[in-house]
Amino acid sequence: MNQQHLKKDLVIIKISGNIIDDEARLEDFLKELSSVKGHKILVHGGGVMATQLAKDLGIEQKMVEGRRITDKDTLKIVTMVYAGYINKKIVAMLQANQTNALGMTGADGHCIKAHKRKSAKLDYGFVGDIDEVNNDLFLQLISQGIMPVIAPITDDGMGQLLNTNADTIAAEIAKSLSQHFNVQLVYIFEKTGVLQNAEDESTVIPNLSYTYYQQLKSRGLIFAGMIPKLDNAFTVLNSGVQKIIIGSASQLSLVLKGESGTTISKDE
Amino acid sequence: MNQQHLKKDLVIIKISGNIIDDEARLEDFLKELSSVKGHKILVHGGGVMATQLAKDLGIEQKMVEGRRITDKDTLKIVTMVYAGYINKKIVAMLQANQTNALGMTGADGHCIKAHKRKSAKLDYGFVGDIDEVNNDLFLQLISQGIMPVIAPITDDGMGQLLNTNADTIAAEIAKSLSQHFNVQLVYIFEKTGVLQNAEDESTVIPNLSYTYYQQLKSRGLIFAGMIPKLDNAFTVLNSGVQKIIIGSASQLSLVLKGESGTTISKDE
Numbered sequence: 001m002n003q004q005h006l007k008k009d010l011v012i013i014k015i016s017g018n019i020i021d022d023e024a025r026l027e028d029f030l031k032e033l034s035s036v037k038g039h040k041i042l043v044h045g046g047g048v049m050a051t052q053l054a055k056d057l058g059i060e061q062k063m064v065e066g067r068r069i070t071d072k073d074t075l076k077i078v079t080m081v082y083a084g085y086i087n088k089k090i091v092a093m094l095q096a097n098q099t100n101a102l103g104m105t106g107a108d109g110h111c112i113k114a115h116k117r118k119s120a121k122l123d124y125g126f127v128g129d130i131d132e133v134n135n136d137l138f139l140q141l142i143s144q145g146i147m148p149v150i151a152p153i154t155d156d157g158m159g160q161l162l163n164t165n166a167d168t169i170a171a172e173i174a175k176s177l178s179q180h181f182n183v184q185l186v187y188i189f190e191k192t193g194v195l196q197n198a199e200d201e202s203t204v205i206p207n208l209s210y211t212y213y214q215q216l217k218s219r220g221l222i223f224a225g226m227i228p229k230l231d232n233a234f235t236v237l238n239s240g241v242q243k244i245i246i247g248s249a250s251q252l253s254l255v256l257k258g259e260s261g262t263t264i265s266k267d268e
Numbered sequence: 269m270n271q272q273h274l275k276k277d278l279v280i281i282k283i284s285g286n287i288i289d290d291e292a293r294l295e296d297f298l299k300e301l302s303s304v305k306g307h308k309i310l311v312h313g314g315g316v317m318a319t320q321l322a323k324d325l326g327i328e329q330k331m332v333e334g335r336r337i338t339d340k341d342t343l344k345i346v347t348m349v350y351a352g353y354i355n356k357k358i359v360a361m362l363q364a365n366q367t368n369a370l371g372m373t374g375a376d377g378h379c380i381k382a383h384k385r386k387s388a389k390l391d392y393g394f395v396g397d398i399d400e401v402n403n404d405l406f407l408q409l410i411s412q413g414i415m416p417v418i419a420p421i422t423d424d425g426m427g428q429l430l431n432t433n434a435d436t437i438a439a440e441i442a443k444s445l446s447q448h449f450n451v452q453l454v455y456i457f458e459k460t461g462v463l464q465n466a467e468d469e470s471t472v473i474p475n476l477s478y479t480y481y482q483q484l485k486s487r488g489l490i491f492a493g494m495i496p497k498l499d500n501a502f503t504v505l506n507s508g509v510q511k512i513i514i515g516s517a518s519q520l521s522l523v524l525k526g527e528s529g530t531t532i533s534k535d536e
Contacts, residue, residue, distance in 0.1 A: 057324055076353060084352020085344060088421060088429055091375045096427035102377040107359045109370040109414055137412070144408060146377055153356060159364035161356055 010039045010142070010181035011256065014170035016189040017047035019249045020086055027093060029188070029249045034097035036256060039142050039181065041173060042101070043150045044090060045166040050074075050081040062125075070125035070163040078163050079153055087151040094147065101147045106130075106154030107161065109137040112169065114154035114162055128154040128162030130169065133176035167229055171236045178240035185236060186255060187229060187246045193262035194230070194246055198223045204260075209267045210234050233264045278307045278410070278449035279524065282438035284457040285315035287517045288354055295361060297456070297517045302365035304524060307410050307449065309441060310369070311418045312358060313434040318342075318349040330393075338393035338431040346431050347421055355419040362415065369415045374398075374422030375429065377405040380437065382422035382430055396422040396430030398437065401444035435497055439504045446508035453504060454523060455497060455514045461530035462498070462514055466491045472528075477535045478502050501532045 013033065020026055033040070054061055054077050062069040070078065087103040094101035106112030106128070114128035141148050150173070152166035167187065174185040193204035196216070205212075213230055216222050222230065233244045247254075247261020254260035281301065288294055301308070322329055322345050330337040338346065355371040362369035374380030374396070382396035409416050418441070420434035435455065442453040461472035464484070473480075481498055484490050490498065501512045515522075515529020522528035 079356050080348035080352035082352070083356050084348035084350070088347050088351050088373055088375055088423075091373075092423040092429050093427050095375055095378055095423055095425055100378055102372070103375075104370070105356055105359075107356055107363055107371075110363055110368055137414075140408065140412060144405070146405075155356075155360040155363055157363055159361050161360050 007180065007182045008039060009184065010041070010177060011036070011184045011186060012041045012043065012170055012174045012177070013186045013188055014043040014166055015045065015249065016187075017045040018190045019188065020044060020047040020090075021049070025249060026090070029252060030090065030093045030099075031097050032252045034094060034099040036253065039147075041138065041142075041148045041150065041177075042090070042094075043152070043166050043170040043173070044082075044086060045152060046078065046082055047086065049085065050078050053077050053081060064122055067122070067124065069123070070127050072126070075126040075161060075163055079161055083151040083153050087149060090149055094149070099147055100145055101149045102141060103149045103151065105151050105161075106164065106169070110134055110155075110157070111137045111148075111150075112154050112164075112172070113157060114164060115156050116160065116162060126160065126162050128156070128164035130154065130164065130172045133173050135176055135180060138173070138177060139180060167232055171232050174241045175236055175239040178242070183241045184243045184245070184256070185233075185241050187233070187244070188249050188252065188255070189246070190249065192248045192251070192260065194222070194226060196221060205262050207263050207265055209265050211267050230264070237264060237266055275448065275450045276307060277452065278309070278445060279304070279452045279454060280309045280311065280438055280442045280445070281454045281456055282311040282434055283313065283517065284455075285313040286458045287456065288312060288315040288358075289317070293517060294358070297520060298358065298361045298367075299365050300520045302362060302367040304521065307415075309406065309410075309416045309418065309445075310358070310362075311420070311434050311438040311441070312350075312354060313420060314346065314350055315354065317353065318346050321345050321349060332390055335390070335392065337391070338395050340394070343394040343429060343431055347429055351419040351421050355417060358417055362417070367415055368413055369417045370409060371417045371419065373419050373429075374432065374437070378402055378423075378425070379405045379416075379418075380422045380432075380440070381425060382432060383424050384428065384430060394428065394430050396424070396432035398422065398432065398440045401441050403444055403448060406441070406445060407448060435500055439500050442509045443504055443507040446510070451509045452511045452513070452524070453501075453509050455501070455512070456517050456520065456523070457514070458517065460516045460519070460528065462490070462494060464489060473530050475533055476530050477533050479535050498532070505532060505534055 091101045091103040113132040117127045154164045196203040244264040251260040359369045359371040381400040385395045422432045464471035512532040519528040
């Protein structure tokens with residue numbers, strides 16, 4: 001356990017689509033992120049641009065049981081938007097703030113190994129589930145003072161690109177790199193944290209234990225989109241990651257200090 | 269001069285858009301490229317997809333004096349297509365052939381420093397001219413057995429992405445890395461080489477000296493698209509690059525051995 005004191009700190013930050021959609025907010029966020037010292041990895045989601053582009057091109061978005069299916073055309077669009085436009089826009093903005101960023105998908109340097117999701121119930125299309133994270137490349141880049149910026153696309157090692165959940169990518173990188181770093185995993189979105197009342201930003205839960213989470217969930221107080229995020233977070237917490245925080249883009253520095261947002265913790 | 273014997277070999281290959289447009293041909297090419305031993309960097313152009321996407325979205329392509337102007341919408345499209353779709357497709361195909369590729373633009377790791385083109389005559393829009401190549405990052409990646417795959421997009425260090433000529437990117441990387449490697453620069457396209465008769469594939473000029481090139485040009489035997497490519501090649505040849513070859517995608521191995529295509533050479 002004492003080994004942890006020898007490890008350096010690493011912050012892995014995942015930003016949601018709605019931060020990306022608002023250019024001014026994204027710029028402010030990346031400026032603040034650049035002022036944070038230490039090793040960092042940024043993982044970004046998608047935003048509305050892919051949906052809008054599909055609409056403009058007359059490509060129908062297939063939804064089955066509330067889930068989006070990634071068919072061939074949709075994969076093309078998300079690859080263009082996530083790995084192309086959004087990823088490079090973020091990298092250029094970070095460079096402008098003297099943060100030497102390098103944009104990647106899981107295919108690049110094969111930093112994430114994935115496979116096409118197999119499901120007996122439903123064909124999700126070209127959706128990736130993660131097998132393994134290639135720590136070596138991340139270690140090399142970080143040691144060169146480079147900040148990896150990850151778009152939520154992976155490949156299967158056989159030439160097929162795959163649309164992959166950004167929350168999961170952040171979590172898997174966090175778990176894997178916790179072998180080498182004291183990892184803090186931070187989910188950044190538009191709200192101030194996990195709220196007791198979804199309508200009221202002042203009801204942030206500062207510390208959320210697993211037991212308390214289960215209670216809130218059973219009382220129907222945790223809303224739909226938050227449940228997979230939190231389920232994921234608690235799994236990650238049991239896999240070597242030191243700390244998980246969920247907080248607001250506009251309060252990044254405070255979130256990183258644990259003075260804003262919701263810190264996910266194990267039961268005492 | 270003896271230092272050159274201590275340098276390792278590096279092949280920098282630029283592939284043209286029309287190879288990229290033909291998926292089967294691209295796959296064959298990348299398979300053959302993967303079988304070539306030694307250090308490699310791949311630079312790719314655009315192809316028709318960006319033009320088609322602009323058309324599908326009703327974005328008018330502005331041409332002034334035969335040159336395409338990169339306005340804001342066009343920049344968005346080329347960033348999506350070049351840095352997103354094409355770059356990641358190539359990377360995934362290379363991974364499938366056990367070549368550990370990493371896709372990048374000039375913005376990534378700030379591997380290429382550029383500025384927006386200034387021209388008193390014509391506003392080209394968001395077009396980049398190259399200032400400097402960051403050798404360190406390329407050296408690090410190459411030493412890790414990673415093959416950089418470069419999309420023709422750069423940034424200006426102030427947050428602005430820029431559309432940048434892929435031939436020029438290949439040439440500038442070749443010039444800069446010739447400080448560390450014996451660099452061979454290879455332009456790969458759909459023809460067998462520089463032809464004496466543009467209509468006849470059997471008229472490849474195996475060796476093209478500067479004097480001979482000037483003669484052919486004055487006789488109108490070198491066609492339009494080839495002139496900037498060759499002018500560029502002769503400039504590069506005087507900047508430390510060992511060898512420049514122009515040849516066909518379908519004969520890559522022979523081209524690299526100098527047994528196919530046109531080798532650009534200094535006058536004796």
